[in-house]
Amino acid sequence: MVIRLLFVLATLLSVGVAIYVVAWLLVPMEGEDGSIAIKALTDGRGLALAAGLGSLLVILLVIVSVLGAGWLGNLAWPLVIGVAGVALIWRNASADEQIMLRRLAEPLLGRPRPGKRTATVLRASAAAVLLAGGLAILLVGHDGAELLLPLGGLILVVAAIVVILGPWWLRIALDLVAERQARARAEERADMAARVHDSVLQTLALIQRNADQPAQVVKLARGQERELRSWLFGGSAPGGVRGQGTTLAAGVRLIQQEVEALHGVAVEAVTVGDCGLDDQLDALLAAAREATVNAAKWSGADVISLFAEVEPTEVSVFVRDRGCGFDPEAVPVDRKGLAESIRARMRRRGGSVTVRSVVGNGTEISLRIPRVAGPRQPSRA
Amino acid sequence: MTAPTPPDPRKAGRPAPAALPASAASPASSGADLRVFIVDDHGLFRAGVRAELGDQVVVVGEADDVGPAITGITACLPDVVLLDVHLPSGGGQIVVSSVKAAHPQVRFLALSASDAPEDVIAVIRAGARGYVTKTISTAELVDAVRRVAAGDTVFSPMLAGFVLDAFATMPSAGQDQPSFDPEFDQLTPREREVLRLIARGYTYKEIARELYISVKTVEHHVSSVLRKLQLSTRHQLTRWATERRLA
Numbered sequence: 001m002v003i004r005l006l007f008v009l010a011t012l013l014s015v016g017v018a019i020y021v022v023a024w025l026l027v028p029m030e031g032e033d034g035s036i037a038i039k040a041l042t043d044g045r046g047l048a049l050a051a052g053l054g055s056l057l058v059i060l061l062v063i064v065s066v067l068g069a070g071w072l073g074n075l076a077w078p079l080v081i082g083v084a085g086v087a088l089i090w091r092n093a094s095a096d097e098q099i100m101l102r103r104l105a106e107p108l109l110g111r112p113r114p115g116k117r118t119a120t121v122l123r124a125s126a127a128a129v130l131l132a133g134g135l136a137i138l139l140v141g142h143d144g145a146e147l148l149l150p151l152g153g154l155i156l157v158v159a160a161i162v163v164i165l166g167p168w169w170l171r172i173a174l175d176l177v178a179e180r181q182a183r184a185r186a187e188e189r190a191d192m193a194a195r196v197h198d199s200v201l202q203t204l205a206l207i208q209r210n211a212d213q214p215a216q217v218v219k220l221a222r223g224q225e226r227e228l229r230s231w232l233f234g235g236s237a238p239g240g241v242r243g244q245g246t247t248l249a250a251g252v253r254l255i256q257q258e259v260e261a262l263h264g265v266a267v268e269a270v271t272v273g274d275c276g277l278d279d280q281l282d283a284l285l286a287a288a289r290e291a292t293v294n295a296a297k298w299s300g301a302d303v304i305s306l307f308a309e310v311e312p313t314e315v316s317v318f319v320r321d322r323g324c325g326f327d328p329e330a331v332p333v334d335r336k337g338l339a340e341s342i343r344a345r346m347r348r349r350g351g352s353v354t355v356r357s358v359v360g361n362g363t364e365i366s367l368r369i370p371r372v373a374g375p376r377q378p379s380r381a
Numbered sequence: 382m383t384a385p386t387p388p389d390p391r392k393a394g395r396p397a398p399a400a401l402p403a404s405a406a407s408p409a410s411s412g413a414d415l416r417v418f419i420v421d422d423h424g425l426f427r428a429g430v431r432a433e434l435g436d437q438v439v440v441v442g443e444a445d446d447v448g449p450a451i452t453g454i455t456a457c458l459p460d461v462v463l464l465d466v467h468l469p470s471g472g473g474q475i476v477v478s479s480v481k482a483a484h485p486q487v488r489f490l491a492l493s494a495s496d497a498p499e500d501v502i503a504v505i506r507a508g509a510r511g512y513v514t515k516t517i518s519t520a521e522l523v524d525a526v527r528r529v530a531a532g533d534t535v536f537s538p539m540l541a542g543f544v545l546d547a548f549a550t551m552p553s554a555g556q557d558q559p560s561f562d563p564e565f566d567q568l569t570p571r572e573r574e575v576l577r578l579i580a581r582g583y584t585y586k587e588i589a590r591e592l593y594i595s596v597k598t599v600e601h602h603v604s605s606v607l608r609k610l611q612l613s614t615r616h617q618l619t620r621w622a623t624e625r626r627l628a
Binding site: 268271272273364 | 514516538539541542545546549577580581582583
């Protein structure tokens with residue numbers, strides 16, 4: 001039973017690993033010109049090396065066929081192609097990746113880290129025994145002509161491979177899991193930073209600006225306190241609109257009302273279609289809100305156009321003003337509104353952001369996010 | 382464009398001696414001699430518009446409800462009627478349809494604060510050439526009046542949104558849609574594009590630049606949308622409006 005489970009696990013792992021390896025070959029690394037696959041194709045010496053290996057293989061195969069050992073030929077093909085491929089990859093991997101590859105290859109190359117030698121030796125000998133047994137059964141099985149024996153041999157061979165490569169696969173899988181967890185944590189942190197920026201920091205800025213109007217300050221502080229409390233103890237996130245409005249159109253109207261009330265700028269909101277909110281659309285609305293608030297605060301325009309459209313496969317929001325405009329390249333790095341609350345937030349959810357701004361001629365921020373399936377509803381006014 | 386004709390006493394029900402003579406000159410070109418009639422049930426709003434439009438157009442009359450509006454408009458035959466879509470004794474569309482039949486040269490620009498889409502669509506379907514919200518700035522309102530007088534259309538972002546919404550659900554063939562007419566019952570991709578840009582707050586000029594077409598072509602697309610809106614017998618359009626009203 002345990003062995004069967006191990007097999008299932010091994011199959012799953014190897015499929016996942018294969019996908020991971022293909023992606024790693026094809027996707028260029030940050031700071032590198034091209035992917036490993038592309039570099040390998042343009043690596044003349046590497047290719048020459050591979051061609052040399054290939055011709056050696058052909059010679060080997062000729063000798064083998066003369067000797068009549070066909071099974072060796074069957075084995076040699078994939079082996080040599082595999083070795084040539086690994087060599088090409090090795091030559092073209094970046095420095096970091098070479099270190100990683102070396103570390104991964106340790107158990108295979110027989111250079112275990114200190115303290116693990118006995119374990120490796122044990123594993124290797126177990127694998128050798130299994131392999132020998134499997135091969136023996138396979139070879140004997142030809143005489144018996146029974147189906148069961150070759151099958152048993154095959155299983156033993158597979159077991160040998162699993163014993164040899166298992167820890168290696170396991171390590172790759174664990175690395176993957178660890179990486180995914182780290183990324184999730186970083187995203188969560190960025191999400192929270194964006195929310196704090198949109199709610200608490202914005203309110204503090206408003207309070208500073210209205211410092212001479214105690215009533216207004218108290219109102220702002222009270223509203224913010226309520227929002228923070230409901231976030232900390234009730235779980236409803238600030239800077240979002242979920243919980244207050246149940247649909248996209250309601251969310252857009254809420255943004256309109258909030259911005260008009262807090263910043264005294266008219267917002268012309270138009271929605272086409274409507275649908276319920278999920279995490280995706282919540283992020284979209286939060287980004288749209290930030291874009292609208294930015295326009296109200298910085299553009300100097302007296303009216304902001306806010307347009308949202310629900311389409312079958314995506315939802316888009318456009319925030320446009322005819323204000324002063326800005327140069328997106330010239331925004332100081334410590335201004336987090338556009339970078340964190342809009343761009344990063346949309347990116348985390350698989351959405352996209354386009355900023356079109358001409359100094360002196362207004363700004364338009366387009367937000368798009370793919371839609372998780374759900375019926376399109378006619379919007380309700 | 383047809384020159385204004387004298388009021389028809391038979392249709393109007395009574396003669397209109399008080400009416401100012403309809404200006405024979407082309408009313409659209411200068412704007413200063415544009416004759417505007419205001420229909421709105423809020424006296425304060427009428428006074429406000431009158432003051433705002435001031436010397437840029439000639440306000441020839443005003444009315445606060447359907448009946449007086451029809452009488453007044455027929456009497457003085459203005460170039461443009463600024464019409465509130467919501468009136469005490471009914472929707473503005475009654476005014477439009479009553480006057481349109483006898484005086485097709487009178488043009489209507491719908492105006493509302495409520496933004497109830499079914500009312501807006503009804504007024505447009507009755508024959509108004511455009512729709513603006515009451516929050517519009519004076520300069521834009523004057524511009525809108527001029528464009529309507531010249532026979533153009535005036536689509537506010539809000540109206541563009543309503544129309545996109547109304548035409549959004551594409552009826553598929555054979556789907557409870559016996560009278561589906563592709564010419565009137567659906568928008569072309571280009572028309573959608575233009576409407577989307579209007580909804581995003583673009584002016585006709587900005588749309589022309591964005592789509593690399595002339596302002597005239599933009600105007601052509603919008604007019605054709607308006608025509609479809611008025612001529613479509615689409616089941617969906619009616620149902621959409623009904624749904625809205627029930628909501």
